[in-house]
Amino acid sequence: MKTEPVLELKNLGVVYKTLTDSVVAVKDVSLSVGINEALGIIGESGSGKSTLFYAIMNYLSGNGSRSGEIIFKGEDLMGKSAQEMTAYRGSKIAMVYQNPYSSLNPSLTIGFQLEEVSMFHHGMTRPQARKAAIEVLTDLYLGDAAGIIKRYPHQISGGMQQRICIAMALLCRPDLMILDEPTTALDVTTEAVILDIIAELKNKYNMSLIYISHDIGVVNKVSDRIAVMYRGEVVEFGDQKIIYKTPKHPYTRALINCMPRAGVVKEDSRLNTIPGYVTRRSAAETGCPFVNRCEKRNDTCLDNYGMVEREPGRFSACDRAYATDIPEKELKAAKGHLPEGEDPEHKTVLKIQNLKKHYGHTGRRVRALDGVDLSLDRNNVLGVVGESGCGKSTMGHTVSGLMKPTSGKVIFDGKDISVSWKKRSPEVLREIQLIFQNPGRSLNPSFTIESIIGRPMEKLLGIKSKQERRKLIVDLLKKVDLGAEYLSRRPKQLSGGEMQRVAVARAFSISPHLLVCDEPTSALDASVQASVLNLLVDLQKESGASYIFISHDLNVINYLSDYIMVMYLGRIVEYGLKDEVAGSPGHPYTEALLSAVPDVDPSLKKGSIRLEGSPPNPTKKIRGCPFAGRCHRKIGDICDSTPPPRVDVTGTHFAFCHLPPGTMRTVIADKGI
Amino acid sequence: MKNWFLQFKQNPRGIVGLAVLLLWIFAALAGPAFLTHTYTGMDMESQLTGPGVNGHLLGTDALGRDVFSRIIYGSRSILTIALMTSLLSSIAGIIIGFTAGYFGGTVDTVFLRIMDILMAIPPLVLSMVVLGILGNSTIFGLTIIVSLAYTPATARVARGALLTCKGNEYVDAARIRGESHLYIMFIEILPNTIGPVIVEITARFAYSIMMIASLGFLGVGLQPPTPDWGMMVIENKSLILEAPWTVLYPSLAIASLVIAVSLFSDFISKVMIHEN
Numbered sequence: 001m002k003t004e005p006v007l008e009l010k011n012l013g014v015v016y017k018t019l020t021d022s023v024v025a026v027k028d029v030s031l032s033v034g035i036n037e038a039l040g041i042i043g044e045s046g047s048g049k050s051t052l053f054y055a056i057m058n059y060l061s062g063n064g065s066r067s068g069e070i071i072f073k074g075e076d077l078m079g080k081s082a083q084e085m086t087a088y089r090g091s092k093i094a095m096v097y098q099n100p101y102s103s104l105n106p107s108l109t110i111g112f113q114l115e116e117v118s119m120f121h122h123g124m125t126r127p128q129a130r131k132a133a134i135e136v137l138t139d140l141y142l143g144d145a146a147g148i149i150k151r152y153p154h155q156i157s158g159g160m161q162q163r164i165c166i167a168m169a170l171l172c173r174p175d176l177m178i179l180d181e182p183t184t185a186l187d188v189t190t191e192a193v194i195l196d197i198i199a200e201l202k203n204k205y206n207m208s209l210i211y212i213s214h215d216i217g218v219v220n221k222v223s224d225r226i227a228v229m230y231r232g233e234v235v236e237f238g239d240q241k242i243i244y245k246t247p248k249h250p251y252t253r254a255l256i257n258c259m260p261r262a263g264v265v266k267e268d269s270r271l272n273t274i275p276g277y278v279t280r281r282s283a284a285e286t287g288c289p290f291v292n293r294c295e296k297r298n299d300t301c302l303d304n305y306g307m308v309e310r311e312p313g314r315f316s317a318c319d320r321a322y323a324t325d326i327p328e329k330e331l332k333a334a335k336g337h338l339p340e341g342e343d344p345e346h347k348t349v350l351k352i353q354n355l356k357k358h359y360g361h362t363g364r365r366v367r368a369l370d371g372v373d374l375s376l377d378r379n380n381v382l383g384v385v386g387e388s389g390c391g392k393s394t395m396g397h398t399v400s401g402l403m404k405p406t407s408g409k410v411i412f413d414g415k416d417i418s419v420s421w422k423k424r425s426p427e428v429l430r431e432i433q434l435i436f437q438n439p440g441r442s443l444n445p446s447f448t449i450e451s452i453i454g455r456p457m458e459k460l461l462g463i464k465s466k467q468e469r470r471k472l473i474v475d476l477l478k479k480v481d482l483g484a485e486y487l488s489r490r491p492k493q494l495s496g497g498e499m500q501r502v503a504v505a506r507a508f509s510i511s512p513h514l515l516v517c518d519e520p521t522s523a524l525d526a527s528v529q530a531s532v533l534n535l536l537v538d539l540q541k542e543s544g545a546s547y548i549f550i551s552h553d554l555n556v557i558n559y560l561s562d563y564i565m566v567m568y569l570g571r572i573v574e575y576g577l578k579d580e581v582a583g584s585p586g587h588p589y590t591e592a593l594l595s596a597v598p599d600v601d602p603s604l605k606k607g608s609i610r611l612e613g614s615p616p617n618p619t620k621k622i623r624g625c626p627f628a629g630r631c632h633r634k635i636g637d638i639c640d641s642t643p644p645p646r647v648d649v650t651g652t653h654f655a656f657c658h659l660p661p662g663t664m665r666t667v668i669a670d671k672g673i
Numbered sequence: 674m675k676n677w678f679l680q681f682k683q684n685p686r687g688i689v690g691l692a693v694l695l696l697w698i699f700a701a702l703a704g705p706a707f708l709t710h711t712y713t714g715m716d717m718e719s720q721l722t723g724p725g726v727n728g729h730l731l732g733t734d735a736l737g738r739d740v741f742s743r744i745i746y747g748s749r750s751i752l753t754i755a756l757m758t759s760l761l762s763s764i765a766g767i768i769i770g771f772t773a774g775y776f777g778g779t780v781d782t783v784f785l786r787i788m789d790i791l792m793a794i795p796p797l798v799l800s801m802v803v804l805g806i807l808g809n810s811t812i813f814g815l816t817i818i819v820s821l822a823y824t825p826a827t828a829r830v831a832r833g834a835l836l837t838c839k840g841n842e843y844v845d846a847a848r849i850r851g852e853s854h855l856y857i858m859f860i861e862i863l864p865n866t867i868g869p870v871i872v873e874i875t876a877r878f879a880y881s882i883m884m885i886a887s888l889g890f891l892g893v894g895l896q897p898p899t900p901d902w903g904m905m906v907i908e909n910k911s912l913i914l915e916a917p918w919t920v921l922y923p924s925l926a927i928a929s930l931v932i933a934v935s936l937f938s939d940f941i942s943k944v945m946i947h948e949n
Contacts, residue, residue: 401849421848429851442842446864456850506846 004074005032006176006208007056007093012068014048014055014232015283024281025051025064027232027289030307033176038202038209040223040240042216042255044525046278048232049212053178057093058085073175091121094169098181100161104153110164111149117171136167139204140197141612157614159190166198170205178210183218187387188552189611192596195221196610214525216259217555217598220244225313228252231281231289234307238314241602248316250297250323251290257331258530260559261600265578266537270331271530271559277495288318295329296320333537349514349546350376350399355408355418357394357570366618368394369405370570376563378513381540381547383561383578385554385593389615391570392550396516399548400434412514430460433507437519439499443491449502450487453477456510476505480535497528501535508539515540516548521556533560554597558582563652566590569615569626576653586647586655588633625658633659680944687943690936697930701748710739712746712900721916732918734909740919744926747900751930754816755881761820762881763874766827771858774832774839781832788825796822797887804893815894819884823877830873834866841865868945875938879931886927902927 014026026048033039043049055066056077070077077088097103105113114133118124124132130149137145140163153161162182169177179198183191199222202209213219219226220240227237228251236249247253257272264271276293287302288294294301298320307315357369369391376382384392398405401421410418417428436442443452453476454469463469474484480501491499500520507515517536521529537560540547551557557564564581566574566589574587585591592611613630616622625631628639635658644656681688709728719727720737731741773784791799799822804810838844839862847861863870888894889903897904902923909919 402845421851424851426851429849432849434846434849436842436846438842442846444841444843444847444861444865459850459852510850 005034005071006037006073007210008032008069008071009052009056010069010071012052012055012070013066014051014060015065015067016061017063017065022283024283024285025232026055027281028307029068029229029232029234031227031234031237033208033210035208036202036206037225038199038211038223040219040226041210041212041229042214042219042226043229044214044255044278044527046231047229049229050180051232052229053095053180053210053212056178057089057095058082090117090169090172090174092172092174093176093178094172094174096162096165096169096177096179096182098184100158100165100182100185101153103165104161106153108152109149110151110153110156114149114164114168114171117168121172132171133167136170137163139170139201140167141193142167157190159186159194159614162186162190162194163197166194166201170201173205174207176208176210178212180212181214184213184215188554188598189387189592189596190614191218191598192221192608193610193612195598196608198222215598216244216256216526216600217261220600220602221598228255231278233289233317234315235290235318236316237307238311238316242314244600244602247321248310248314248319249290250294250318250321252316253321254295255526256600258527259600260530260533260553260555262555262558262604264559266560267333269333270534270537272329272331273531273534274527277497277528290318294320296323296326298323298325347377348375349378349413350374350548351409351411352395352399353409353411355395355398355410356406357391357398357403358406360619364619367570367621368618369398371408372567372570372572374565374572374575376514376546376548378546379540379544380562381549381560383557383564384548384550384567385552385557385564386567387615388552389569389618390567392567393518394570395567396434396518396548396550399514400432400516401429402434426460430510431512432514432516433510433512435500435503435507435515435517435520438523439496439503440491442503443499443506445491448488448490449477449494452491452502453506453509456506460510472509473505476509479508479539480505481531495528496524497531500524500528500532504532504535504539508543511543512545514546514548516550518550519552520549522551522553529556536560554582554593555600566593569618569622571626572656573627574653574655576649576655580650580653584649586649586653586661587627587657588631588659589627590655592632625656635659680940680947684940684943686936687940690933690938690940693929693933694937697748697933698752700745701752704745704748705742708739708742708745710742712738712743713898714738714742721912721919723916724918731922732916734905734916734919735912740905740922743900743905744902744923747902747905747923748926748930750812750895750899751882751885751902754812754819754885755878757816758819758823758881758885759874759877761816762823762827762877763831763870765820765824766829766873767831767863767870769824770828770831770833771835771862773828774835775854775858775862784828788828791822791825797884800884800888801891801893804888810888810893810895812895815885815888819881819888822884823880827873827877830869831866834869835862838862838865872938872942872945875934875941879934879938882927882931882934 009029009031012026012029016023016025029052041049054060056070111130111133115126115129118129118132119126133149134145137148142148142160142163148156183194195218211219211222223240225238226240226243227234230251236243236247236252243252244256247256254272254274260271274293281289288305291297291301305317307317309315310319352372352374355369355372359366359368372395386392397403399410401424404420405418408418409416412428412431415428417424450473453473457463457469457472477484477486482498482501521532524532549557549561558578561578564576564578565572566587568589574581574585574590581590582594585594592609595609596611609632611630616626616629624640624642625644628634631639638658644658646654646656647661648654649661715737717737719733721735722729722733724730724732729739733739769784773781800818803818807814844857844861847857885894886903889901890907892907894903895901905923906920913920
């Protein structure tokens, strides 16, 4: 970069003093961001990526201290007092945070909050400020800008709220905008729209961007260059495409291989896992931060370490990612076995017929599930995907018995189980298990791991002897890669990944035939997610159980499903084999979802479909197709007035759409998606 | 345990509270063995003697009874009743509050309204009325009535504690393996609400002491000749100018115990917050 950088960090460090010791949160970070450049920062939780930018803005808490240099447009921010920093915060460097709902004041109108910005930073009068606010909102593609500024934050959707936060940042006309995971809390379709807008506005306003995220795919969409952080240090820094293709640092390579991504499916390959977990870095520690978990480590890792410019503009602290002196780890998929003596009569394990779940009273009736039919065979994984509020969790909870359906049937192994858990027999309870999203909440903090896993055995399998149970529990723990020393621990002493493994072990403690996984990895970091997904795939292959795997993440669904079901507003919009749905979608909604998924590989360019708005109000009865209001392929009035027919694309693949079968495929071919 | 020591170091007031409380418990358990006077014994030679005269450490009252002995003996009844009360009202409160919160809906509404009605009557008035009707206050009767008066408040605390845990998915996990309601309420949820419950029990302990002393003061507490701190204050009220010790020392006893328990209760709640 020839021009002077907007922001330059030189050996920035942050140390927190605690009662007992000092913790290094950021160490020796040197980065630069040029004019109109977008820098992406990737790192797992605890890598110090947010702390780094709190340090720039001098927002650290009292026990944090900084070292190094922060040069912003030629001025050193390090020496500035808190008073002097106010001239930079907002007006020169703006920040957008993860949770828009807590960034906006719920008791002031959006207009008031936007106007305040221009009035404070640019001394505008209120009418001038209002004009500026409407202008920015129009730039952000918020249709009815004049209407929105009269509303309160809770009256608009999360995606809109985040756009308001971005508008606030833009109103300051900053030279640099820092976005800290701005789309993590949003749906994938909303995320795609916001990422698009951010990339567009960067050029329009001639700003520089720093985009912080844990998701390589998201960072890829907006950034020119990428810095990878691990335990407070930048381990690699350079052009995004090159980093993806030829990572130099073993951590970067390991992280990329952890991600479920295009072309990686359970049939061929396991996901990479990184052994161990992120620990706090003490001040005394030197050398490579990754050394304890690295597969390619050698004797030089502790002394001979530091960022080196390997190629022009390409920095990395290590170049042993593909070192040949240490053999590569085998990532081949394990073979599954089909349960022998399969009775074709009992091939179907679960059948759902016209399942409905409604909440509320007549008049304000929320149709969470509105007529779902499906059947699931033994030894199959059904991936259920859709935006939040599409009813995917409700379906999982109805199958597992947490709630009773309003109408319709759930038939398991030929038995009608459309009742709640209270009325299910122990035999049925034993056959269906549920894995929850948040292991911190699904494991009782008062119990030891032994009693958490042992209780279902005692209750549902009737194993009364403690010794016998303990033996089985130790075996199970081994299967989920945990040792016998975990028996007496409590959930609080475990990391997030370990907790989810215990939850998986609990689910498998009674060898169920059907496992409902409700977003089991969405709360986990990429490397931890990979190990849990591998585990779920292995256990599935080994036990021959069927899964209903619910997730909002199509990459994950694509990795481990056999069938994919796409839901929208309580209904199925498309169902089929994985390759059919992901390869040639039969419904415009699936097409939009697929195009919105952020790709880990930056060279994959997809046609982007901007899916505006949010699903319609579930309390309203919809006569036509529920997706009609947002559909980019809407034919005409028929979509609004007539329920779409079921179109069978192949014997296993169907969609509910008025489009004549085959149209989508040809269009997709034209677009080169 | 390490945590508790750390906390004690940081909270000297907690140590003071615990020390005074332990002193009173020791006095109640072992105190009478060291006493030279009985609590009913009337020393006709020295009525209303000041502290320190004729071997009466804290003086005597109008009947010549030793104030110190009466205070020590009095600590037995007040500590017993207060301890029983705080335990009983907490247990009843947990059962009622948990049932209401766990089942929700109509059960919750009915329970809450009944509790509201009971809470609308001040506990002291409620106890006075009931005791007045019964006419005869024993340790057992007092315990039951004061517990009853405090149950609505503890039930609300228990219900609130349950509600914060009820939404956790470990409850769902227990449901779909077919656990009974009782198992979920008392084995899955109760251990996780133990923090607020223990805080409630200790706070209730302090309240109970006040209540029992007040009832004694109002004449509906334990009946003579059983020594009762509250009663000692009211008996000698008219002598406050001539023989202030007869009123001052029982009052100090009440105050020291209540303050000690309150300080200890504050400390417990701090530890519990820290642990969660």
